[in-house]
Ligand SMILES: Nc1nc2c(ncn2[C@@H]2O[C@H](COP(=O)(O)OP(=O)(O)OP(=O)(O)O)[C@@H](O)[C@H]2O)c(=O)[nH]1
């Protein structure tokens with residue numbers, strides 16, 4: 001498995017490609033983010049190179065001349081790691097490692113490596129290991145295909161193939177074992193969530209490093225780990241947050257998103273990400289001081305759609321306004337995003353305004369209903385607790401009067417039950 005030495009910062013060079021579709025500015029921003037990822041993984045960025053190329057070389061991604069130029073530089077500066085901003089095929093990695101005589105990583109491999117060092121809970125560790133093995137599996141096969149092509153023919157299909165087959169079998173067995181384990185964890189989570197059904201739930205979502213954990217800490221007085229590096233949070237944390245004397249909600253902080261988040265990771269973090277899909281409302285935290293914030297908003301929206309949470313009502317929380325040099329962009333953003341608020345989580349700016357916006361949103365999302373049912377309908381009365389937050393329950397003769405807060409999503413179920 002890919003591992004970066006933690007002791008002593010390993011030097012690396014970053015590589016990106018500009019083309020008709022991807023401008024120099026975009027690649028610059030993307031490489032700046034890759035540099036942050038490299039730093040988070042414990043590497044020191046010694047240089048960045050870009051090449052203008054509409055179509056990547058099938059064998060080496062970058063052109064032959066670029067490979068030679070890079071090889072020379074690596075030798076001169078004694079650098080043993082190159083990180084590509086785009087995903088490479090297993091064959092490209094193999095070829096590049098041969099030509100460059102150094103370790104070659106792509107963005108997905110680097111992100112997986114960071115997740116592996118960041119994972120603390122048994123659930124996160126299991127999810128990351130599953131993603132890593134899924135990433136490794138095709139590489140085991142194709143690496144072999146590559147070797148058999150190169151050395152070809154007789155004599156290469158014996159022990160090598162057996163070895164690969166054995167490895168693949170082992171990896172597959174481990175994958176199904178991990179999947180079973182995650183299934184069990186996911187079931188536990190559903191039970192846990194059932195236990196807190198009666199509360200309104202909001203999920204903090206957003207690009208990595210936007211300030212989600214900082215905001216949750218401020219609102220709940222908790223101490224979720226905060227760091228100016230990427231993917232500080234992998235495990236979801238849920239806290240009760242008072243919004244005003246009458247209303248409090250459960251707020252969940254969870255893993256941040258990033259451009260080109262490896263799909264294996266999204267798939268294996270399914271149970272963690274259910275905290276997002278099951279939420280009543282989403283609070284989308286945006287780092288407004290990041291020059292790429294518009295692209296980051298789009299990445300988050302696309303990821304939410306992939307997860308099936310694209311339709312959940314969302315408040316856009318523009319964070320880090322204390323770092324904003326040019327305040328003139330605020331009115332345009334306010335117009336573009338009708339549900340939004342501008343805050344600074346670390347400085348505590350406009351937190352009251354934030355809470356008011358969340359309360360306003362809840363008022364739109366939920367209605368407070370009253371229903372009177374005969375005592376005999378015990379089953380339906382129990383069902384109500386599953387539909388919404390029961391605020392009051394009073395007994396009158398042989399009837400029970402229930403005041404309940406219902407999400408608009410569950411309104412139909414409520415009306416059916418009331419009949
Ligand atoms: N200047 C400034 N910095 C902030 C603000 N909010 C958060 N930060 C800083 O931004 C960095 C990232 O904050 P986190 O709360 O860890 O961000 P996150 O969204 O939880 O990040 P991940 O868990 O990695 O997805 C930290 O260094 C925070 O101190 C803010 O309003 N202003």
Ligand SMILES: [Mg+2]
Nearest residue numbers: 212213232233
């Ligand atoms: Mg966090």
